[in-house]
Amino acid sequence: MSDALNQRPLTARLLATDGVVTLDRYREAGGYEGLRAALAMSPEAIIASVREAGLRGRGGGGFPTAVKWSLVPDTPVQKYVIANGDEMEPGTFKDRLLLERDPHQLIEGMAIAARAIGASVGYVFLRAEYFEAARQVSAAIADAQAAGWLGDDLQGSGFSFHLHLHTSAGRYICGEETALISSLEGGRAIPRAKPPFPAVAGLFGKPTVVNNIETLCNVPHILRLGADWYRGLSRTDEGGTKLYGVSGKVRRPGCWELPMGTTAREIIETHAGGMRDGLKLRGFLPGGASTDFLTDAQLDLPMDYTHIAKSGSRLGTGTMILLDDRTSLLGMLRNLETFFARESCGWCTPCRDGLPWTAKLLGELEAGRGRPEDLELLARQTRLLAPGRTFCAHAPGAMEPLQSALKHFREDFERALAPAAIGEAA
Amino acid sequence: MGRPQNTIWIDGQPQAADPRRHLLEVALELGLDLPYFCWHPALGCVGACRQCAVTQYRDENDTQGRIVMACMTPCADGSRFSIHAPAAQEMRQGVVEMLMTNHPHDCPVCEEGGNCHLQDVTVMTGQAERRYRHAKRTHRNQDLGPLVAHEMNRCIACYRCVRFYRDYAGGTDLDAFGAHDNVYFGRAQDGTLESPFSGNLVEVCPTGVFTDRPYGEDYTRKWDLQSAPSVCAHCSIGCNTLPGERYGRIKRIENRYHGEINGYFLCDRGRYGHGYAQRADRPREPRWCGETVTRSAAASRLDAVCGSGRVLGIGSPRASLEANFALRQRVGDACFHRGESADEQAATDAALALLRHPAVRIAGVRDAGRSDAAVVLGEDVTQTGARLSLALRQMVRQDSFEQADAMQVPRWQDASVRLIAQETRSPLFVATPAPSDLDALARASLRAAPPALAALAGEIAQRLSSPEGDTLATGIAADIAAALLAAKRPLLVTGCGCRDAGLLRAATRLATAFHAATGRPLDVAVVFPEANSAGAALLGGHALVDALDAMRAGHVQTLVVLENDLFRRVPAAELEPALARVRNLVVLDHVDSPTAQAADLLLPAANVFESDGTLVNFEGRAQRHFAVFRPLEGAPRPAWRWLQHGGSFDGLHQRLAQQLPALAQPDPATPGSDFRIAGTRIPRQPHRYSGRTAMHAARDIHEPRPPQDHASPLAFSMEGAPPTAARPSGLAPVVWAPSWNSGQALHRFQQEIGGDLRGGNPGIRLIVPLDVTDAGNDAEVAGATGRTPRADALVPLHDLFAAEELSALAAVITQRRSGRDTLRVHPDTAARLRLTGAEMARLRIGATTLRLPLHIDAGFARNAIGVPLTLLAGAPLSSDFQLTGDGA
Amino acid sequence: MKMLTEEENREIDRERAHYEQPRAATIEALKIVQKHRGWVSDDAVAGIAARLGSSPAAVDAVATFYNLIYRRPVGRHVVHVCDSVSCWVMGQTKLSDLLKARLGIDYGQTTPDGRFTLLPICCLGTCDRAPAMLIGEDTHRDLETLDAAALDALLERYP
Ligand SMILES: Cc1cc2nc3c(=O)[nH]c(=O)nc-3n(C[C@H](O)[C@H](O)[C@H](O)COP(=O)(O)O)c2cc1C
Ligand code: SF4
């Protein structure tokens, strides 16, 4: 197993286990040794090794984790670490695996992050529907506490870290890190203006780091096996492995830990078994609902943050959603935009009122009642809901599949205009 | 004023701008039309509506630029912006088109129509087309009580209402519910809005969701209202108002911005208290011995009864300086008396002495909001000067602004400042007999009776004189002294609410000690009992008790009472026998008070909306109010006009200024009656006023000649100088600017947004510091309280919706009263008096006995008996009293 | 009037201890009440406000924001059908149509016997085994070929 563990550090343990990786099994496989190492290191040294490893945030943005941690001011105030377990991005199903099957890995990652920034309290922010994950995480917290990996004076190091589980009550926007903080404070999950960044003024106004579950799960291994080993796992400049997933009409949909930079073709054809019989791939959203469509022209690109960004989309969560040739593109877009409209927090105008309008226009098109001006309106929405124009990244994310579909699959829209409307236009 | 200036570029034009400010404010001050919704000058920026989009360029070579929100973008040196860039225009048009997707387009039946920020923005962006063709979501409305109407379908979700009501004014019963495009702004359940500032929602809401309910029930479009600058007559703060009239009725009152007093907000007493002017029982015809007589007959009667025997006059703290002065001239200095009870007059005089003390700098509302440490001594300012208490809510935020500065977060970034602040509050100490909403914001509160509060002030003074010494000062006194010394702009708030001159003298001692310790004067705000108490005190006169003595002695042939209900000043048992010995009681008033009912000659007076005059507020600021309209029917006329034989307002005012020389200072914001703009007067009616030829058609097919105004440069007309910034700020009956039809036009009339008005804030300050030698000798000042110490003190209880005579006559105000009148005591006091469990109690004060429910309240001061101010009915607080169970 | 039970108050206090500020336990408090009663009544909102030193409006502002806080009574079992994109691609419409037909209700409704409430929900994070739904706390996956008989059998498990 140690070979597998060296290649697939995040999942080898849980794949070799039925059910959850217990504290004992976790310890047998080198668990909490990363934390032990970190407890003996200075915060700067911890951050330095995460920086060298090249770890980028797995929550969708790909922000360098070490940079985020180093933004926390070195002041003697209460600080917090939050694990973002909201995972509600449609098409995304990677954090669930880590939460349900190997919770100690997360706890260890959080404790190391806490040590790096000087936080004494942490929260696992978990979406409400992950009942099994909630059971496993709270049991693991209790076990870790009993074994001295959480609580006061970890392993006699003098460092204390208290971890609590917070289960949410719905709403995708809670995944946006500032909205998450508003929610954790017991409020409406409304995002906040930046600056000040959470690293400076986050939970209860205190310095706070929010990281994705997968991001945090990488951390123990970097501390245990070193930055060089970690960088070597990847096929590109971006270190480590990535949990990739495929959903849609393939033979074996699923989620796999693979070297960072594995191509979409390899993931779809080798791991997911290719398209179901008689179906052809038309396009795919590479990393969840809020990424731009790519087409077969991009199948051979390494799936890392840089390459996918250059191709006009985003790696996002790395879990791709496939569009086959029998599925209605307009239906899929209507479904996506209805989701985004429903999940808007209601704070800023373009998002709150622009998304429902977008969804309704797509509904008209899907039903064959589109008008030529609708295409202009949709194009305008993609401009007016672009980054910087709305308060947070929710609405711009919603525009990514739409704007790329208007680019790659324009004929689908034109075909959907009402016959009368086409007559008028002619 | 020492603002750092750098250069920014807007559409290619270099502009000087303060780098600490945001582009939206700067652009508006430059006179540019940039629309917005969620921003409000008093509420800061939150970036929610995305309406104020502009293009920002990296440098002069950047032709693309990116969209930013002006309200969230500081004016950093060299920044380049465009308002006209096509992308920015498209964004603003798109946003308003999206905002309107759920809006019902019901302008024709909407109370906001013509006064609507949403209409303005729609036109300003040029977005007339509505391409949304799908279903709209609808909401159910709530009954929010008598003051504010609710129509949620018009909502554009700018979040201003909750940001004002909850974040700014501290209300807890209005919030945002739901999510996505189904956000609802209202209460958790139907019910009356609890905040005493609820009426501001009407102006804060940029569309017609929250509207003025009484106005809606007796509605007139904004452009059909006649209006004039006025001053609120319902407390001493002196908020500036704009009453609107049609058909002889005041339809509504809007806030009239004053940079140093009310700013953008009024309290509900001030906004909704005008109903007294329309009461059916209001005296409209002169009466002589119960019979209606003509105006000229009444005038001759007045001459007759004043022509023989001894004539005494009693003035009024709610009537204008001019009316009081006219009475004084009529009866002569020797026979003019002030219209306050003995307690009230002593407190008012002590308050005036405090403000005149050289150790004191008089603080206004704006100053109070900007102070960084405050002590409230004795005054229940939430009830007696509500607008001032709203400023104290902002005062506690001062430290958080400094924290934000340290983190380089701009002060206007409201949500971020609140985030950084968390529970940080600048020190506020509330030492009063009764609990109030301010306690929740206070670092410490102390409940005590006035004598103990005076002693507290003494301890603070002592501590200020010897900060290191451990003499007397322990606990709260030491904390207060330390906070005052540590602050940059410390503030003392006190007032006449306890009717306790001793307390005010103790406050003077505190200020003196502060001055001695720091070499700086102390900022002091003193709430007076009524709208013109300070003016009446400045004018002077004999004490009311002297008048009563003379009456009782049978020396008084004729008593002339000006706008004053003596039954509120003197116990009926004392007053009635004294009145019985007066041959002729002449009363001038516009309400049907018990005193008016007792009059032999009743002269219907014009109220603040119908007359010109000057009121002096708690800062000693003389503020002019102008007649909004001239009543066409009936005979109400300004009291000063009844009292003087002919003669103009100007002449009267000049004579008054000889008496009160400070009043002779010119007020550039409020020039005199001969002022003209390009030879024309300033019209009270907007340029779009309609129907004036038809308004009287039911009675008379001729259009009556408009009344002439000799007292001011305003005209009862729609012709004259247009509503530009050239109008002196104190003479603007309306704020209206091209593209800006709603009250948001205000920024066109300010020197700086949220700052002073162009041309200055109206009013002149009459109170000047006296030389130390004149300030009263220290020994007298040091005597903590003039009253003989005793076990319990009587404390008047104030109620924003009941205590003030005029507003309490407005039906909607009565509906807002929180509960019934009760006597209030602490459980210990009750136990000592063996009142535990008593439902009703009897309070005998001198010859007066009150029978009232007893409210035993652990939150109330010990050694105090709280009595509703109105029920005290002039009973002197210093007379002997006894509280017993009802059965006893 | 006692708005919350001893037990509810105890549980709320335990959660409250996890945070710097009591208000932060609002969502937990709502969930605790809902666990005991199935939904959150106006009374319960007031009770939570009192317990956490907040106002009923502030608590309700939070309660009405989150889709998994029920401010109206629901059935004994809430059926949440994932209607997000992967499930939609894999035939979620068929699944929800079937559910609506078998239960005789539409989204947002409760069966007359008070047994089931049907609601849509966003992505359940099990997209590789779509379409999926949640009944109570149980996630049901791989429902692409679910037919009426199989659905009935599944629903049998929820009396
Ligand atoms: C609308 C929206 C939803 C998001 N949802 C999630 C989520 O469910 N889980 C997550 O880890 N990050 C989510 N993110 C990203 C977070 O804001 C944040 O960047 C991330 O948690 C940071 O972790 P990382 O640096 O480890 O990636 C979301 C962002 C947006 C704009
Ligand atoms: S969001 Fe700004 S963004 Fe905006 S006006 Fe409101 S005021 Fe501006």
Ligand code: FES
């Ligand atoms: S889209 Fe349905 S479970 Fe993911």
